[in-house]
Amino acid sequence: MTKHTIYWLRALLFTLVFAHMVAGCTAITLDEISLMLRSGFSSETIIRDELVPKAAHGGRVYGSFDAKREEEFKRLNASPALIEALKSGKYAPTRDEVNQFRQEQRADAGAVLQLEKEQTQQRRIAQQAAQADTASRQNAAAQAEANLNQRVINALSTPKGEFGGSPDQQHVYARAKAIAQERFPPERAVNREEPHARDRRELIDQLTRDEAFVRETLR
Numbered sequence: 001m002t003k004h005t006i007y008w009l010r011a012l013l014f015t016l017v018f019a020h021m022v023a024g025c026t027a028i029t030l031d032e033i034s035l036m037l038r039s040g041f042s043s044e045t046i047i048r049d050e051l052v053p054k055a056a057h058g059g060r061v062y063g064s065f066d067a068k069r070e071e072e073f074k075r076l077n078a079s080p081a082l083i084e085a086l087k088s089g090k091y092a093p094t095r096d097e098v099n100q101f102r103q104e105q106r107a108d109a110g111a112v113l114q115l116e117k118e119q120t121q122q123r124r125i126a127q128q129a130a131q132a133d134t135a136s137r138q139n140a141a142a143q144a145e146a147n148l149n150q151r152v153i154n155a156l157s158t159p160k161g162e163f164g165g166s167p168d169q170q171h172v173y174a175r176a177k178a179i180a181q182e183r184f185p186p187e188r189a190v191n192r193e194e195p196h197a198r199d200r201r202e203l204i205d206q207l208t209r210d211e212a213f214v215r216e217t218l219r
Contacts, residue, residue: 027054027059027060027062027101028050028051028054028059028060028062029061029062029063030061030062030063030064030065030069030086031063033046033050033061033082033086034072034073034076036050037073037076037077037078038076042079043077043078043079043081043082044079044081046082047081047082047085051085051091054091055090055091059091060091060092060093060097060101061086061091061092061093062093062098065086065087070083070087073086148215148218148219151168151218152211152214152215152218154166154168154169155168155169155172155208155214155218156209156211168218171217172207172208172213172214172217172218173204173208175207175217176203176204176207176208176213177200177204179203179207180199180200180201180204180207181200183199183200183203184196184199184200184203
């Protein structure tokens with residue numbers, strides 16, 4: 001069963017159930033019976049739970065059970081008993097009942113249409129709110145990226161001797177120093193200079209001038 005068919009059946013079921021409730025649960029249409037058969041209800045269940053109880057309370061089956069409809073019900077595996085019950089006219093309404101039912105159907109259709117309009121309006125409002133929220137998030141992200149770009153430029157353009165002046169510069173330098181010390185752990189000096197001091201200084205200098213490193217650190 002395709003998605004389109006499922007949506008159609010759901011919409012039809014909603015419309016039929018809504019009309020059914022308004023009619024006081026005493027009326028049933030051939031479309032409803034057809035939908036019940038499509039949904040897996042047995043003919044015996046339809047007769048026992050729908051036709052007989054409704055007839056006991058003055059209910060009727062609305063719709064013309066002609067040859068085309070009979071062929072449709074046969075394709076849906078309706079039992080001979082159900083087909084004969086519908087063909088017999090036992091549950092058929094009078095002309096006045098048909099007119100009254102049609103008036104109720106028009107009123108029901110108007111109510112359903114109004115409900116659909118309200119739901120459409122609610123979906124439109126929700127969609128507009130979601131679009132506004134998305135745009136706001138995108139603007140905020142763009143602004144944050146622009147600010148980050150400027151911070152990176154400021155950190156990279158500062159002369160080496162002055163590096164560490166601003167909070168961003170201090171943050172970048174502190175991270176670079178930590179990485180350098182982890183890669184070249186301090187050792188006891190044998191001569192005048194500690195063995196890895198120069199390596200650490202060179203790595204710190206390299207990292208503080210690396211745009212990707214600065215950007216990642218400040219992000």
